[in-house]
Amino acid sequence: MSISRFQIPGDIIMGENSLSQLSTLEGKKAIIVTGGSSMKKNGFLDDVDNILKNSGFTTLIFDGVEANPSVETCLKGRDIMLDFNPDWIIALGGGSAIDAAKAMWIFYEHPELTFEDIIEPNSTPALRNKAKLCCIPSTSGTASEVTAFSVITDTENHIKYPLVSKYIVPDVAIIDPIIPSKMPKHITAHTGMDVLAHATEALVSTAASDLTDALAIQAIEIVFKYLPIAYKEPNNMEAREKMHNASTIAGMAFTSASLGLIHSLAHKIGGEFHVTHGLANAILLPYIVDFNRKSTDKIQLIEHIMGFENYSTAIADLNEKLDIVSSFNALEDSPLNDENKFEEVLDRMSENAYKDPCTLTNPRESSPEIVKELFKHAYYGTKVDF
Numbered sequence: 065m066s067i068s069r070f071q072i073p074g075d076i077i078m079g080e081n082s083l084s085q086l087s088t089l090e091g092k093k094a095i096i097v098t099g100g101s102s103m104k105k106n107g108f109l110d111d112v113d114n115i116l117k118n119s120g121f122t123t124l125i126f127d128g129v130e131a132n133p134s135v136e137t138c139l140k141g142r143d144i145m146l147d148f149n150p151d152w153i154i155a156l157g158g159g160s161a162i163d164a165a166k167a168m169w170i171f172y173e174h175p176e177l178t179f180e181d182i183i184e185p186n187s188t189p190a191l192r193n194k195a196k197l198c199c200i201p202s203t204s205g206t207a208s209e210v211t212a213f214s215v216i217t218d219t220e221n222h223i224k225y226p227l228v229s230k231y232i233v234p235d236v237a238i239i240d241p242i243i244p245s246k247m248p249k250h251i252t253a254h255t256g257m258d259v260l261a262h263a264t265e266a267l268v269s270t271a272a273s274d275l276t277d278a279l280a281i282q283a284i285e286i287v288f289k290y291l292p293i294a295y296k297e298p299n300n301m302e303a304r305e306k307m308h309n310a311s312t313i314a315g316m317a318f319t320s321a322s323l324g325l326i327h328s329l330a331h332k333i334g335g336e337f338h339v340t341h342g343l344a345n346a347i348l349l350p351y352i353v354d355f356n357r358k359s360t361d362k363i364q365l366i367e368h369i370m371g372f373e374n375y376s377t378a379i380a381d382l383n384e385k386l387d388i389v390s391s392f393n394a395l396e397d398s399p400l401n402d403e404n405k406f407e408e409v410l411d412r413m414s415e416n417a418y419k420d421p422c423t424l425t426n427p428r429e430s431s432p433e434i435v436k437e438l439f440k441h442a443y444y445g446t447k448v449d450f
């Protein structure tokens with residue numbers, strides 16, 4: 065096994081009403097970065113603001129972070145932070161709000177930097193001279209609250225950049241299941257399958273370690289047991305709490321072990337056809353598991369642990385329970401219903417997916433041609449048999 069490094073927040077607070085523990089932060093000024101509407105509507109933004117104020121903080125709210133946060137939004141956040149001078153940045157929301165807060169933090173600590181300066185992996189200078197970061201996720205999926213990643217979109221050039229730096233691993237993560245418990249059914253299903261994709265890819269990754277395996281296996285067990293319950297019974301708080309924990313646990317695994325071809329393909333088909341991230345992963349999962357089987361013994365290991373005859377069949381069954389279709393051509397009301405459109409972009413999409421950084425740690429070698437075959441199997445719903 066090669067040398068591996070495991071970096072996660074020093075303080076991860078889990079459990080129902082763990083939001084109250086915000087009161088234990090020590091500082092003077094906190095800026096709350098959030099997407100806005102749903103956190104406002106459900107009262108969580110007010111809760112966060114009130115807890116901080118009651119603990120002696122002066123607060124400021126930066127709301128309206130868009131889905132796929134842009135460089136401009138991050139620079140706007142920087143300017144507001146430079147005026148306000150917070151010693152805590154509190155990110156409340158889904159992956160977008162947390163990712164934006166991470167980038168704002170970099171620019172706030174180093175206002176001289178441009179976006180181009182930080183695109184290169186690990187090019188970010190040290191942080192925490194001005195502020196620390198506390199993340200409160202509102203979905204059980206992206207796990208940005210524990211990872212060293214942030215995805216920011218250069219809207220001018222239509223390119224999504226994954227920022228990677230050990231310095232952007234948050235200081236505190238608060239995993240309160242009450243916050244995602246209002247997620248609509250289909251989002252519960254899709255984000256839950258994103259968790260399964262994270263855990264599965266971390267487990268079979270070429271950068272996996274004993275530490276990340278332990279976390280990945282635990283996350284897989286929780287997803288199979290509790291995701292169908294969280295989907296069918298949205299008010300079942302035990303299932304909500306388990307899935308919220310599984311998301312963070314899988315994040316702790318993949319922030320060190322990285323991911324694989326499921327994410328490479330999902331990033332590109334999602335970009336071309338606006339399939340949401342979790343849904344694309346859910347559809348791709350069984351196909352890539354079948355492809356990877358020949359190059360890793362970890363799939364057999366998980367079959368043994370879970371008592372599955374076949375892992376990809378078990379995933380397909382789980383998708384069915386969550387009302388997720390088994391191939392891209394079966395998606396309802398999607399531009400993917402047009403086979404010609406899919407075939408038209410297939411070469412470019414396969415080339416780009418092959419070049420995605422997640423491909424690097426996939427256990428089985430591939431090529432643009434192989435990626436193209438995999439896309440076709442997942443599109444037409446045919447078994448991967450090579």
Ligand SMILES: [Fe+2]
Nearest residue numbers: 206258262341
């Ligand atoms: Fe993901």
